[in-house]
Amino acid sequence: MSFGKGCHLHLIDGSAFIFRAYHALPPLTRKSDGLPIGAVSGFCNMLHRYVEGNTGPDAPTHVAVIFDKGSHTFRNDLYDLYKANREAMPEDLRPQMPLTREATRAFNIACEEIEGYEADDIIATLSCQARDAGGRVTIISSDKDLMQLVGDGVEMLDAMKNLRIDVEGVEAKFGVTPDKVIDVQALAGDSVDNVPGAPGIGIKTAALLINEYGSLEELLDRAEEIKQPKRRQTLIEKREQIELSKKLVTLDCNTPLGFTLDDLEVKEPDPDVLLPFLAQMEFRTLTKRIAEGLGVEAPSVPEPEVSAGTGAIEDSVPDAPAINPEAYETVRDAEALQNWIDRIREVGHVAVDTETTGLDEMRVDLVGICLCVDAGTACYVPLTHKAEGESGGLFGNDELAEGQMPLNQALDMLKPVLEDDAVLKIGQNMKYDAKILKRYGINVAPFDDTMLISYALNAGLHGHGMDTLSERYLDHVPIPIKELLGSGKSMITFDRVPIDKATRYAAEDADITLRLWQVLKPRLHREKVTTVYETLERPLSPVLAEMEMHGVQVDRDTLSRMSNAFSQKMAQLEAEIHELAGESFNVGSPKQLGEILFDKMSLPGGKKGKTGAYATGADILEDLATEHELPARVLDWRQLSKLKSTYTDALQEHINPETGRVHTSYVQTGANTGRMASTDPNLQNIPVRSEEGRRIREAFVAPEGKVLLSLDYSQIELRILAHVAGIDALKQAFHEGQDIHAATASEMFGVPLDEMTSEVRRQAKAINFGVIYGISGFGLARNLRIPRAEAQGFIDRYFERFPGIREYMDETTAFAKENLYVQTLFGRKIHTPEIAAKGPRAGFAKRAAINAPIQGTAADIIRRAMIRMPEAIAKLPAKMLLQVHDELVFEVEAGAEEDVIKAARAIMEGAADPAVKLDVPLVVDAGRGANWAEAH
DNA sequence: CCTGTCACG
């Protein structure tokens, strides 16, 4: 039948179906091989329900499921930030995508997608064609972007709510008729698709304006007539942006299609195609139900093994054999390795662990690789072990041990598997192994990481190292590496470990990793932290790996000159100190210093700590320094000593001889709040507060022809506090771009902003920070060096002025006591078991519980920005190098600074979207320079 | 190995 009058076309938004199915269901896997299958299952159920419901006069004559193909469309060419806020597709959803297409065809429904176009454009084109041919159209979707198509026989159907959306429905949503929807969308913008629109104008205002002026073009041409000054200004200044937004939201009715409406005619499903497909997916219930409906016999689906006493979705790990290091295989040739590769492909996943000559991923060599496909089934592939014995003479024996595959041959065989989309690689701290393998030309993907899974589940409860996890979840103590390598001076490297011994240790690690994955992975869904793991943890790991491998250039000469200068100054100070003390002693020894100050010189304020030594911290020395020379000199000496030992000397040791750069390691699970830690070296505590310290940053440089950029969030934690505690006065101040500490001071003390003194502002600033930390009178008093009663007075006044803060604190502590955890806005859990403690520890836990959601939400936001950053700057000559909690540092080709700042700022300021709609704007400040001191 | 000290956000 040729499409025409009397025909009824159904267009199903396939991507919407898939995502609904994916998020509605737990992460089911195919029993026989562990293939993730939840979304396909839900998708098939939805299709089936849809087909079942197609009876009566409204039944379609033509139908198609329309999918998106690829992520780059013509809209990205118009605007490179289009949909830049999109969360990456979950890794376990990706392999299911082709299966949903197969499923559609198995149901004998037309399945269409076109490279470079969104599904919405194909839907628009088909709708126009069908309407022009005189037929009816129903779009099965609730996406507001499709509402512009409604009218003239085109309607939408929200399949979940079973709600038809017609012209009235669109008017209710947008306040205008469907033909003007794009004008409203162009003005209002869309944070989900990252369409900019006109800032400050939402759907309500947009509809008002469009209805008044008739069209967007008319409105923009006559913008001068608008009474509200801010609105007028926006429309005039942002005209280009608004016109671009209209292009972005306008669907293309002329998409080149490789098919016609007639190709979409409704067909009966073929039982011989549909049922085998469902059986192959191992959907037992659905196969049976559909077979009954079609009146044919259901093909057999293998029965899942039933483990006693547990439900189907429970994380019952099949009875695993005990861990037995003697059972592991040593793979010594290509034939044996091929057997393992075949097995991995069959199973679809593999635990991988690499053994190396040390811990610095940028310098060590690969020694061997371990693989595990099932609990107890693991092997070790030794590659570069050295022959035993000292027989090589003076330089040791550097010959390779017998019985190992050539390194290149093994890597060539493993590369396709390690990079295969269809094979999930499982690691414990996969970032380490991924970096090693990357240096050998292998890009490991996709992957799961048991360390990150544990962190998403249990941050605050315990550590996430393999030894901890193994003891806790497998009740097994792994072989300590010390048993192989020894310790101290006589320690050897892994390539000197005999292969049989190495096999037991190394393969055990892979075995443990796989078992941990089996135990921990299913818990993500039950603990409702799947999204945290998939959007904040797993995708960050490769981003960090790239930053670490790239490193930052550090100038050795600058550091070395500073070291010398510090040495001289310290020697001078030391002499003065000894002179003042009347004797020579070790200035760097707090114990000796305490005895000089408080015993010999009898200065006041000598307090002994629990070890019996006098406390000589900076705060105490500062008090003494107003009256005495010696403590003042010691403070200067200490500052220099710190700078020299921790920075100017130690940093030089960290310059990689091959790259000439410093490669830090970020510990993703380092802080319980979601922050990261930086180690070897720690590049998150390079001095900045003191003038002398800040000069260390001059040694962090951009290479010739490049520039360093630093972008940092302005007051992000206070903004989050304003949002979560709902403090209108603070929100207002942020919206108006006020100096927040001055605004706080003004609100608290009633001082007008133009009469603000720096002293009053300083006090308000201390209070603002105090609030974030879970304020106490004592702490504030100490920080401000004022009497405790006065500090308490400030706090009381603060709570009086901002009662929402107290409510937030009370609610947060109550939540923590009830649940033993707190949460960030993005769903990250931070466990606070100590909240139940008695005594002083309860105070600690309470303040930590108040602080964690704020610090953690800020950490989540910058993580989201970092995850999206590589794509956003992919086409620019820029690299992201460092993260310092609220700051990102980039290395950029000179000349491209503006473009990079623009792109990176957009990502950072929009990083909360679309998951969380903040009541306060996020603001990012940017700096640039030849070195980090200038850029910051 | 632990403690004190001090660098950062």
Added chain:
DNA sequence: GACGTACGTGACAGGG
């Protein structure tokens, strides 16, 4: 009434 307290980290030196 006393106890102790701002939150989160990592590196280094001294000292047992």
